[in-house]
Amino acid sequence: MLAEFGPRWPALCEALLLPRRHAVRPNPRLHATLAPALAQLPPVVGIADARLCDDPISGLSPDEAYFLDPASLRVAALLDVQPGDAVLDLCAAPGGKALCIADALVDDDGGLDGHLHLNELSDARRFRLLSTLRGWLPAPAASAILLTGHDGSRFGLHRPDAFDRVLLDAPCSSERHVLLDAAALQAWTPSRPRQLAQRQFALLCAAIDACRPGGRVVYATCALLEAENDAVVARALTRRSGRVHKVALPASDLRLSGSEPTAHGWRWLPDTSGEGPMYAALLEIEADAEVQSADDGSAGAPWQRPRRGGAG
Ligand SMILES: C[S@@+](CC[C@H](N)C(=O)[O-])C[C@H]1O[C@@H](n2cnc3c(N)ncnc32)[C@H](O)[C@@H]1O
Secondary structure: OHHHHHHHHHHHHHHHHOOOOEEEEEOHHHHHHHHHHHOOOOEOOOOOOOEEEOOOOOOOOOOOEEEEOHHHHHHHHHHOOOOOOEEEEOOOOOOHHHHHHHHHHEOOOOOEOOEEEEEOOOHHHHHHHHHHHHHHOOHHHHHHOEEEOOOHHHHHHHOOOOEEEEEEEOOOOOHHHHHHOHHHHHHOOOHHHHHHHHHHHHHHHHHHHHEEEEEEEEEEEOOOOHHHOHHHHHHHHHHOOOOEEEOOOOOOOHHHOOOEEOOOOEEEOHHHHOOOOEEEEEEEEOOOOOOOOOOOOOOOOOOOOOOOOEOO
């Protein structure tokens, strides 16, 4: 960390050991009821309806309000999901960002305007995600979501060019957790970030391949090290050269509030922003990218609404 952050590390380390700052995001269907109770809290700049709070507020159920790091909301906002979009969240549990995506697709009748495919490898985490979705969303929307448990790195093969938006919130070192957990610190080895970077690269290539020409991919981690952030993006940009480019955003974009620009994206660190750690990069598939062929023969087929298996 000293090699990577130099003289900044002591202050950053101290900030990482402090209690995490939360954002509270009210369920949009209960906004009118909850707004007065949250009105006194400071807003999360650039994120509609979310408020900052030091601790989860007692008296609010998980179906009424979701508590998460403010930078997580920024990652979901960067995906910029619009009604009608086909969206893939490749590593979706526990689901804070998935709920933001789903809410952007819920229509006036409580159904889903678009397609949402949530994927999560861990059975236990996927079952908890299912219960979160059912508690948060109107029943028609929850049952329209496709929830699967595949290895995310296979999606490029099985669902090429299928989605308008793909979120890869990748498994990562999560150093803040390592610093706060003696057993995790004991188990940490220098090879861990290298192994994770390899997995992240495979997942990011799959995310890029699953996204249609003109669509966008957000790559995010809560890792501190460049090896799991910019370096993974740099490798994918090289490996998928001609298919994908990175998207620059103006510093005035309020979704980026509190961030520092990096070579390929942005990062939020708690010593300066009170948010994070979080890293995000925004990538766009070339509009004229060649449509890929799938091993299941589905290449080029129009996106089809899934017929079964939703969260309902
Ligand atoms: C950083 S968490 C995702 C957090 C989630 N996006 C949210 O906002 O709540 C990464 C998740 O990826 C899952 N995961 C790990 N390897 C995976 C793989 N190969 N394919 C799909 N999911 C994977 C982990 O079980 C973990 O739940």
